[in-house]
Amino acid sequence: MPFIPHTDADVKAMLKSIGVNSIDDLFDEIPEKLRAGKLTQVPEGLSEMDIGRLMQTRANQDGAYINFIGAGAYEHHIPAAVWEIVSRGEFYSAYTPYQAEASQGTLQLLYEYQTMMASLTGMDVSNASLYDGASGLAEAVLMAVRAHTRTPGTGKKTARKILMPSTVHPIYHRVVHAIVANQNIELVEIPHCTEGGHTIPESLRQYEGGEFAALVIPQPNFFGVLEEVDALTDWAHAHNMLAIGLVNPTALALLTPPGQWGAKGADIAVGEGQPLGAPLSSGGPYYGFMCCKEALVRQMPGRIIGRTVDKDGKPGFTLTLQAREQHIRRSKATSNICTNQGLVVAASTIYMALLGPDGLERVAQACHANTLALVDRLTAIKGVTRVFNRPVFHEAVLRLEVPVSETLRALEAQGILGGYDLAEHYPHLGQALLVCATETRTQEDIEQYAFHLERIVSKRRLDPPCAVKTNPNA
Amino acid sequence: MLIFEQSQTNRRNPSQAPLVKAEVKDIPEKFRRKKRPLLPEVSEMQAVRHYTKLSQLNFSIDTHFYPLGSCTMKYNPRACNKLAMLPNLLGRHPYAPESTGQGFLACMYELQEMLKDVTGMKAVSLTPLAGAQGEFAGVAMIRAYHDSRGDKGRTEILVPDAAHGTNPATAVMCGYTVREIPTDGNGDVDIESLKAAVGPQTAGLMLTNPSTLGVFEREITEIAKIVHDAGGLLYYDGANLNAILGRVKPGDMGFDVIHLNLHKTFSTPHGGGGPGAGPVAASSRLEPFLPVPIVGKVQDKYLWETEKTRPKTIGRLSANMGNAGVLLRAYVYARLLGREGMHRVAEFSTLNANYIMAELAKRGFDMAFPKRRATHEFVLTFKKLKDETGVSAMDFAKRLLDKGFHAPTTYFPLLVPECFLIEPTETEAKEELDRFIAAMEEILKEARTNAEIVKGAPHTLPVKRLDDVRAARELDLVWKRTG
Secondary structure (H helix, E strand, O other): OOOOOOOHHHHHHHHHHHOOOOHHHHHOOOOHHHEOOOOOOOOOOOOHHHHHHHHHHHHHHHOOOEEOOOOOOOOOOOOHHHHHHHOOHHHHOOOOOOOHHHEHHHHHHHHHHHHHHHHHHOOOEEOOOEOOHHHHHHHHHHHHHHHOOOOOOOOOOOOOEEEEEOOOOHHHHHHHHHHHHHHOOEEEEEOOOOOOOOOOHHHHHHHOOOOEEEEEEEEOOOOOEOOOHHHHHHHHHHOOOEEEEEEOOOHHHOEOOHHHOOOOOOOEEEEEOOOOOOOOHHHOOOOEEEEEOHHHHHHOOOOOEEEEEEOOOOEEEEEOOHHHOHHHHHHHOOOOOOOOOHHHHHHHHHHHHHHHHHHHHHHHHHHHHHHHHHHHHHHOOOOEEEOOOOOEOOOEEEEEOOOHHHHHHHHHOOOEEOOEEOOOOOHHHOOEEEEOOOOOOOHHHHHHHHHHHHHHHHHHHHOOOOOOOOOOOO | OOHHHHOOOOOOOHHHOOOOOOOOOOOOHHHEOOOOOOOOOOOHHHHHHHHHHHHOOEOOOOOOOOOEOOOOOOOOOHHHHHHHOOHHHHHOOOOOOHHHOHHHHHHHHHHHHHHHHHHOOOEEEOOOOOHHHHHHHHHHHHHHHHHHOOOOOOOEEEEEOOOOOHHHHHHHHOOOEEEEEOEOOOOOEOHHHHHHHOOOOEEEEEEOOOOOOOOOOOOHHHHHHHHHHOOOEEEEEEOOHHHOOOOEOHHHHOOOEEEEOOOOOOOOOOOOOOOOOOOEEEOOOOHHHOOOOEEEEEOOEEEEEOOOOOOOOOOOOOOOOOOHHHHHHHHHHHHHHHHHHHHHHHHHHHHHHHHHHHHHHHOOOEEOOOOOOOOOOEEEEOHHHHHHHOOOHHHHHHHHHHOOOOOOEEOOOOOOOOEEEEOOOOOOOHHHHHHHHHHHHHHHHHHHHOHHHHHOOOOOOOOOOEOHHHHHHOOOOOOOOOO
16 A cells, blocks of 8 residues: 555554444444545556656657747756755655744754845845745735825825736736736736836836835846836835835846835835746746845735744744734735745745855856847848847847747747747737847857748748748758 | 845856846836835845855655655656756747647647646646646536536635635635635544534535545545435545545545645655646536636647637636646656556555554654545644643644754644644655654653653754744844945
């Protein structure tokens, strides 16, 4: 019996102690008509060797591609030590640290994580993680609505509108809507500049007047473009809104952290933690980080670790401010979040410790340089142009003369994932493609991409109505 | 010692980062960071040693019996971790086309099919990232269902007073008000109170069965009828599915929507607080509202079903498709167990719980519901012991740590004073249960003969009892360099 250690003798002795004749008797309180028949869609059990073979076959089937997709999830090198340590049973198989004295390892690690993340974002405090960047942004929106106070004389009802630039990840926008709309919170989208691909601070005048609780400020934005974060933050504060910074943690090694945006800094910083040590893994598990100003800490959702002392005065760590949380406050909690993404946070903490400030900066620099090299190389091809003229970080939008989806399919046949097709979310940009080359891409990868793209584009130009032939060698 | 206290300016790990420092010229100065973040500057070995040592301060399933009620701390098979971390699976980008993920998607599709069978529901979405997000999805679907019928007057969700805190918190996040339903003296939902509470304002009822009191809700069919007759829907909190896996299907009990905690019943690791996975399963009337994406199959090809093919969906709950790596671990676990193995989960988790309950009752412990069968867990109360000796459930729990056992859940369910909620799971051997029972008996004796040793516990852990009040009053949430 897989993972059940009982011998027949054990079972017999245990039943005798309980005073029943069979295991079935233990279920005698369950009404007869509810007792299910056999499972029909669950196959017979496999041995570890058999399931190993099956999983290896399936992994092989999926292959390994040269990846130029970013769009919120980034392929970075993860030092070998990171998941070696994280996979230790003492981290891997422990629960949420409710019994602090028996969980000092996890608790101290999380306190160190909070310190690193607060410093990286330039904020006062950090929580111990949310689910992912998108749902983290939803929590930031809910937090902003809770924390927002109306300008005196503008009515009593709380502000329930949020300004969301169209340069925020479009799927984040959907996720935030799905989570906050149930509480009658409305997201108002701000159009972006068609030349710059950013939010124009002067265009915000129409939103002045006190209806909004917060402005979301992505840096870099979904297009990789850098936003005028100082002006946007100051504008939000001047009009009694909270400023929510949505940031890429790798970028923060190079870019001004949200805590230092404008005169007062952003109020809340959130983002996707995946770039710091989590593998792409088809989209999860990742984690959302959230940091804020100290004054807002009691509105923050999620676990928070504090340092305290034991009864002998020795320092130790414990879950704190639990009065915000669902297991204490129930319907009045700041969020329903319980389980978060602890193990991935452990990976991030070790990742940051191994890289240090210099290592993380090198990673950010290399990603950025590779993306620029990629953009330069691809835009040298006739029919490939850059869409926006503003500075970017490690991601950029290109326009093709040929349909993007066909081109991506043709590249895929060559073992290349060429980027993220913007057609669905940004049809007004035309045949646009978001590309990214992290530090893991080599000059040779970039050359291969360019070689195949050039061929596909020129072929298509010569012979437009035909389907693209994907593999000339076949 | 903190990692920061081992840090020295300019100590580097050259092999962990790109060897060449690329120059960045095109980012204008006004966007640039002026001061480096406070990250540790330690060697690889210092980091490895530090975090290895930290890990050794933890109790975990791999090192200790961990009978934490309502948390299902069963063994996490190593094969699940290893096989979910095969390089191609780890390397796959979430936005890579479906054609490059047929192997991965096949696993997800089959997991959906198995979960449909286990829950007795029509369809499954794997996307919720944890139990509470699965709850959110379920209640949001109930709301979307009522809205789709123009039934706008349903503003209230009913929650038994024994429920997990996430239930009322979730209902509020979905824009509902919460009404609590009391529990009767035997641990069942009080039917008369329920009848009095339902009405045209009732959107639904959130229920765990077995309940958090460690007993099976016997009147579940009657409860379902009362709620359905009032036009409400039933949501099943799958936190306690381990007790009935393969024996009772929530769909047969009349539930319309259910979430499962794969990090409980399907043995994915708890990781010191996640990641979990909280798939949600729905009956046919709620199926259209399931969160996307969902894995579909057309002929032999697997594909993502999205907003386009499921226009009534409540939408997306994460940027991608859920905690894929956790789902893969659950898939491997389900395939290792197979059909027979799954039936045995409920049998042996229930056997273990009833055995500990019987043995502890013989040793003078007070059960909260002595006339009831234990399910996969049970509740005992130290109310009398505290009155007699001053030893609280918390003291007792801390003393268990000294004896090498993780403490059971304490002070939950809130209805039972000074309680323990004990859940041994099916993966513990009888010898371990016997050692636990012996330790419990020893502590009971200590409480009566030398109460101070219990009240002062723990004595043998890395720290003694921590000052939680100070932690909350004098907030120290980030380390600051002094001097």
